[in-house]
Amino acid sequence: MRNFTNVHDLGDLQAALREAYEIKRDRFADTNIGRNKTLLMVFFNASLRTRLSTQKAAMNLGMNTIVLDVNQGAWKLETERGVVMDGDKSEHLLEAIPVMGCYCDIIGVRSFARFESKEEDYTEKTLNQFIRYSGRPVFSMEAATRHPLQSFADLITIEEYRTTPRPKVVMTWAPHPKALPQAVPNSFAEWMNAAGYDFVITHPEGYELDPAFVGPARVEYDREKAFEGADFVYAKNWAAYAGPDYGKVLHADRRWTVDARTMALTNNAYFMHCLPVRRNMIVTDDVIEGPRSLVIPEAANREISAQTVLRRLLLSEA
Ligand code: CP
Numbered sequence: 001m002r003n004f005t006n007v008h009d010l011g012d013l014q015a016a017l018r019e020a021y022e023i024k025r026d027r028f029a030d031t032n033i034g035r036n037k038t039l040l041m042v043f044f045n046a047s048l049r050t051r052l053s054t055q056k057a058a059m060n061l062g063m064n065t066i067v068l069d070v071n072q073g074a075w076k077l078e079t080e081r082g083v084v085m086d087g088d089k090s091e092h093l094l095e096a097i098p099v100m101g102c103y104c105d106i107i108g109v110r111s112f113a114r115f116e117s118k119e120e121d122y123t124e125k126t127l128n129q130f131i132r133y134s135g136r137p138v139f140s141m142e143a144a145t146r147h148p149l150q151s152f153a154d155l156i157t158i159e160e161y162r163t164t165p166r167p168k169v170v171m172t173w174a175p176h177p178k179a180l181p182q183a184v185p186n187s188f189a190e191w192m193n194a195a196g197y198d199f200v201i202t203h204p205e206g207y208e209l210d211p212a213f214v215g216p217a218r219v220e221y222d223r224e225k226a227f228e229g230a231d232f233v234y235a236k237n238w239a240a241y242a243g244p245d246y247g248k249v250l251h252a253d254r255r256w257t258v259d260a261r262t263m264a265l266t267n268n269a270y271f272m273h274c275l276p277v278r279r280n281m282i283v284t285d286d287v288i289e290g291p292r293s294l295v296i297p298e299a300a301n302r303e304i305s306a307q308t309v310l311r312r313l314l315l316s317e318a
Contacts, residue, residue: 001312003131004139005124006146006187007194010312013155020156020308027060027307033314034063040104041067041141044111044126049275050141050149053302054108057310060303066104079126093129101134106313113144113181115239115247121145121181122210137313145210147183150274151191152305157298158197158232161270166198167231168267172223173203174282175252176237184274185238186213193217202226206250208242223256230266232294233258235273235282258283263292270294 001009010016023029039058041051051067058065068074077096078089085092100107111126121144130138140148158169169192171185185201186209192199193215201214202223208214220226227233235258240248257280263269271283271293279285288295 001309001316002137004148004309004313005127005131005143006140006148007151007191009148010152013194016152016308017156017159019311020152020304023307023311024156024301024304027303030311031060031062033311033318034058034061037062037106037314038064038066038104039106039108039310040100041065041108042070042100042110042130043068043141044070044109045142047110047141049299049302050110053299054141054149054306054310056303057306060307061310061314063310063314068100079129093126094133097130097133098135101136104136105317106310107134107136107138108141109138109143110141111143113183113247115179115181118246137317139309139313142183144181145183145213146187146190147274148187148191149302149305149309150184151187152308153298153301154188154234154272154274155191155195156301156304157272157294158195160297161294162231164231166196168198168200168229169232169234170200170202170226170230170266170269171234171236172226172256172258173207174235174237174256174258175254176278176281177249177252179239179247179249180237182209182213182238182241185209185236188234188236189213189215189217200226200230204251204253204256206240206242206245207238209238210241223262224265227262227265227269230269233263233266233269233271235271235277237282252281254281257281258287260284260286263287268292272298275299
């Protein structure tokens, strides 16, 4: 595996899950394969879980890590080619990326959708520039359209808690005051479809996702109907995708907050969210604190998904 940006990069998903559980059983079994190797983690956006879990995973493999917060302490970067750089941006990404590649063996990149251009976001311009110009294996730590390390951790978690071979997994839109990218819901849909679960997406009209990510999932606009019989409820907000409303908050209808009443419609479902979460917007206190909430195990499994991916990248380069 040269790069990791989506579920297909892992190949056989069941084999990847087996590797993940091996790592979880003994996360210090491979402390030598990253010896004298350096991971550079480049953040264009804030993070708590991705930063800590990926750094911990790299340390478990014996790697050294460098973290670069592009917007704090680095030169302000120009991303457009052909621009006369007479403004506040001192360095071009096209020099910065190969320079970063000089100091490391693997690069992780976090670069969210900017909602300035759907075309720019959905062609993953920044992530692909790292793949093209760094000369290093690159993995996504959440890009404009996908968050594969999160989705892999979500899948590991569902596999640990499911009690039927093909659980019903419902991803529900939930309200949020700010415009959030579609990366987590796109990616979750991609991974749930790849896992072959009974997967349903529910959201208000206007919040339709890119059909390429929805794939064979069922879309149900009636949230109560969608929740019936669910084994897992995955809540997430996202901004509008379709047409001229791309990147907009159409409304933040609090009737879509996940609460005890709606969870009671399910098959005693587990509650999931990638975090950070806005309580009593996305989900009520009692549900997130309740015995069926998996938000902490999901976050813990971020270390396992990151270690599985880093291990594969290291072994491919060896
Ligand atoms: N879920 C997730 O990616 O968390 P952070 O944004 O804190 O990294």
